[in-house]
Amino acid sequence: MDADAIVIGAGPAGLMLANELGLAGVRTVVVERLPEPVGHSKALNLQPRTAEVLELRGRLDPLLGRALGRLPAGHFAGLPVPLDYTPWDTRHPYQVGIPQDRVEAYLEEHLGGYGIPLLRGHEVTSVEDDGEGVTVAATGGVTLRGRYAVGCDGGRSTVRRLIGVPFPGRDGRISAVVVDITLKGRDEWVPSQWRLPQLTPRQGWVAMMLPLADGVFRFLFSGPEQQTLDRDAPVTEAEVSRALRATSGDGTELGELRWTSRFNDAARQAERYRTGRVLLAGDAAHVHSPAGGQGMNLGMQDAFNLGWKLAGEIQGWAPAGLLDSYHTERHPVAARVLAHTRAQAILMSHDEDAGPLRGVFTDLMRLPDANRYLAGMVGGLDVRYDIPGEHPLLGARMPDLDLTVGDGGTRVSSLLHGGRGLLLEFGDEPRHAGTASNWPARVDHRTARATRDIGASAVLIRPDGHVCWAGAPGEAPTDALNRWFGRPCRE
Numbered sequence: 001m002d003a004d005a006i007v008i009g010a011g012p013a014g015l016m017l018a019n020e021l022g023l024a025g026v027r028t029v030v031v032e033r034l035p036e037p038v039g040h041s042k043a044l045n046l047q048p049r050t051a052e053v054l055e056l057r058g059r060l061d062p063l064l065g066r067a068l069g070r071l072p073a074g075h076f077a078g079l080p081v082p083l084d085y086t087p088w089d090t091r092h093p094y095q096v097g098i099p100q101d102r103v104e105a106y107l108e109e110h111l112g113g114y115g116i117p118l119l120r121g122h123e124v125t126s127v128e129d130d131g132e133g134v135t136v137a138a139t140g141g142v143t144l145r146g147r148y149a150v151g152c153d154g155g156r157s158t159v160r161r162l163i164g165v166p167f168p169g170r171d172g173r174i175s176a177v178v179v180d181i182t183l184k185g186r187d188e189w190v191p192s193q194w195r196l197p198q199l200t201p202r203q204g205w206v207a208m209m210l211p212l213a214d215g216v217f218r219f220l221f222s223g224p225e226q227q228t229l230d231r232d233a234p235v236t237e238a239e240v241s242r243a244l245r246a247t248s249g250d251g252t253e254l255g256e257l258r259w260t261s262r263f264n265d266a267a268r269q270a271e272r273y274r275t276g277r278v279l280l281a282g283d284a285a286h287v288h289s290p291a292g293g294q295g296m297n298l299g300m301q302d303a304f305n306l307g308w309k310l311a312g313e314i315q316g317w318a319p320a321g322l323l324d325s326y327h328t329e330r331h332p333v334a335a336r337v338l339a340h341t342r343a344q345a346i347l348m349s350h351d352e353d354a355g356p357l358r359g360v361f362t363d364l365m366r367l368p369d370a371n372r373y374l375a376g377m378v379g380g381l382d383v384r385y386d387i388p389g390e391h392p393l394l395g396a397r398m399p400d401l402d403l404t405v406g407d408g409g410t411r412v413s414s415l416l417h418g419g420r421g422l423l424l425e426f427g428d429e430p431r432h433a434g435t436a437s438n439w440p441a442r443v444d445h446r447t448a449r450a451t452r453d454i455g456a457s458a459v460l461i462r463p464d465g466h467v468c469w470a471g472a473p474g475e476a477p478t479d480a481l482n483r484w485f486g487r488p489c490r491e
Contacts, residue, residue: 001145017310033153044099052413074379077291232262235261297380435476
């Protein structure tokens with residue numbers, strides 16, 4: 001074997017997965033079609049749950065240093081009522097404004113620390129799973145043999161096509177353009193600081209404008225002309241200028257066209273995320289409208305769910321069904337994102353009947369319960385996996401509690417930096433240390449005092465931060481340890 005895992009695609013999902021596998025000690029190689037980073041960004045934000053995920057590995061603060069800013073709320077379809085994340089018990093009730101290329105650069109920089117090579121400029125041409133391993137061939141005479149391969153190669157995934165996974169859904173019905181531009185002139189419609197996108201419907205057009213950095217603006221627009229043009233038609237300066245005139249004030253004039261892309265509201269999802277020894281993650285597994293800023297976040301969270309499970313399978317300790325739980329847990333999450341981004345696309349459309357619908361939704365979003373519901377859905381904070389039991393935390397994200405361990409203070413997130421499970425007991429007397437010691441290198445054990453009660457004397461937290469057991473005094477975590485971390489190394 002050239003590697004234990006072959007990751008195909010060096011976007012946010014692929015690089016996140018490679019980092020997780022490297023942290024777990026899995027021999028990994030990344031193969032990327034493009035010879036060098038593209039230097040522009042489709043995505044521009046990290047949602048609160050993605051910020052939490054990065055915090056669980058100690059990676060958030062360095063990325064915040066590269067961010068454009070923080071937005072203290074989210075948005076749904078660009079409507080004027082912000083989504084309030086604060087009711088969701090998170091330390092990160094905000095969106096991080098950061099271009100995708102900065103996220104990718106940061107994650108790529110860390111591959112070297114794990115000894116993970118990134119092979120650029122090699123397009124995959126075949127993926128063969130013989131039951132014992134996977135052989136991946138790519139242009140440039142590259143042939144790699146690995147135990148598993150993961151396709152993170154985008155919405156037009158070559159891997160997905162080669163392994164024959166159906167990609168049902170529907171084609172796009174609303175076409176739009178996104179460009180990065182400079183401006184010669186600008187009026188009050190053009191924001192001067194990073195802010196939440198605000199929908200501007202105007203006479204059959206919909207547009208949003210955001211400032212990036214160094215005088216560059218992200219301009220998204222959709223109007224009658226865009227519905228008539230082919231997806232692969234070049235975006236011209238004349239087209240962008242017409243859109244600016246139609247959607248902004250007379251003082252806004254195009255300067256330079258830096259980057260262009262056409263997109264639509266197509267919604268498709270892979271029928272299965274695992275086929276033998278080949279898996280799919282990120283846009284290779286699902287495509288949807290960019291409404292609400294979900295794409296990069298959904299893919300990175302896929303990778304975070306998959307990484308520790310694939311590592312366990314490769315290292316031989318994974319219990320039966322653990323790797324398959326990647327599909328059963330993440331497929332419904334993405335299906336829900338497809339559904340609500342389709343809803344947002346309708347609200348953002350230039351159809352004249354969308355105006356009254358926007359008005360109704362805006363009123364609903366002023367209701368605290370409705371706002372909380374949408375904020376949890378868009379921010380990824382309401383994801384709850386199907387883990388049997390009655391405790392309200394089971395399957396949900398573990399709150400990042402302040403803890404006292406010995407004489408020092410820490411937080412739950414700091415105890416998960418190593419990428420292992422965590423059996424956390426509350427109080428001064430350890431009851432489960434002996435039990436946890438039977439799963440060395442897979443599960444850490446800590447006894448701590450917490451600043452607030454969560455209704456359990458101990459919790460077992462998976463490496464991805466979700467609670468898989470919550471016990472009262474006298475209850476043992478043994479069954480949950482076996483279910484999620486395999487047979488004990490010693491008994």
